Amino acid sequence: MDVRLVIKQRLEELGLEQRDLAAAAQVTESYISQLLTRKKAPPAADRTDLYERMNSFLRLPKGQLSAMVAAQRTEELKKKLIEQPSALFKEVRELVIRKCKAEKRPLVRDIFEKQAFGELERLVTQKLLDVTKRIAKDELKNESWLRAVAKLQKRSYEEMRVATLEFLDTDMFSISPDHCRTFLDPMIESWDIDLKTIGMEIVLNRRLAPIEFVEFQFTEVKSSLSPEEEPGLRTFLQNTAMSGDATETEIEFLKSLKFGSTRPNALYYYRELQNLRDPLHFAGVAASAIKMRRDPGKADKQLQLNSRKKAIQRWAKNKPKRQRKNGPASS
DSSP states (O other): OOHHHHHHHHHHHHTOOHHHHHHHHTSOHHHHHHHHTTSSOOOOTTOHHHHHHHHHHHTOOTTHHHHHHHHHHHHHHHHHHHSOOOOOOHHHHHHHHHTBOGGGHHHHHHHHHHSSSOHHHHHHHHHHHHHHHHHHHHHTTOHHHHHHHHHHHTOOHHHHHHHHHHHHTOOTTTOOHHHIIIIIHHHEEEEEEETTTTEEEEEEOTTTOSOSEEEEOOSOOOOSSOGGGOHHHHHHHHOHHHHTTOOHHHHHHHHHOOOSSOOOOHHHHHHHHHHHHOGGGSHHHHHHHHHHHHSOOHHHHHHHHHHHHHHHHHHHHHOOOOOOOOOOOOO
16 A cells, blocks of 8 residues: 555544644654655665654654655555666766866866766765765754754754655656755765776765765775785695694684784694684683682582692601600610
């Protein structure tokens, strides 16, 4: 069943109005009206702060609205994936280019304009969108953050909540100039990309974001010398007397060790393996071992007592007898 019909039906059964539901969900009445008239898509199912309030207010089973919305959005996504992607709004593309690092801007513009919505433009737009949506999602329940952004945008608190919910439901194929003005523009200071590795760096506005810098790597980065190429490690592994009983986990640990200009020999790896196996080198195990020594069990105490008794008995048995000294002979 359509989630909109369920909401309408429950409002009628309970004798409530759309404005009552809007107040309970902490959104505008206009937003609820547009949801129920299909002018806006229902927000994603993971917006628990919205659906929990609506479920409670409409006296529906917990999770019912979220489950229905998840099913509907899955079907809509399948249809969207079949369609060909359309070009971004001109304002959106201009914002993305303007936020690019100055020295890369002409090259990026040239690449973007060669295609209506090419691979690089989709990649950059998606990452900028991912970062800002992640922040908006984390801060959705933060009233102070919402009010600060609302003041910046000259909107009410309820209007800002609605705008945030709508932004969280958008994707790079439906992002609008308003989304850019409200979220991407104030949150993102700049971005840069290495066209060889396709690694991205995004600098954020610290007044609106809890972090200042985000980095993405899209290609595997390998060191100039892999751990398997260490001569000492190779010799250690070939010597079964040293490494014959080493487990796969232990070998992987030894392979992960990094060194500078010095090259360790096979003996180093053998000693490192013994250090790894020694429980006293690990805080939790060492503390437990010390505790056991300080607080032995009943059986251990009895063994210690018996050992002391036997030692005393052996000492008494083997103790040399003192010879009695004879006094002076009487005349």
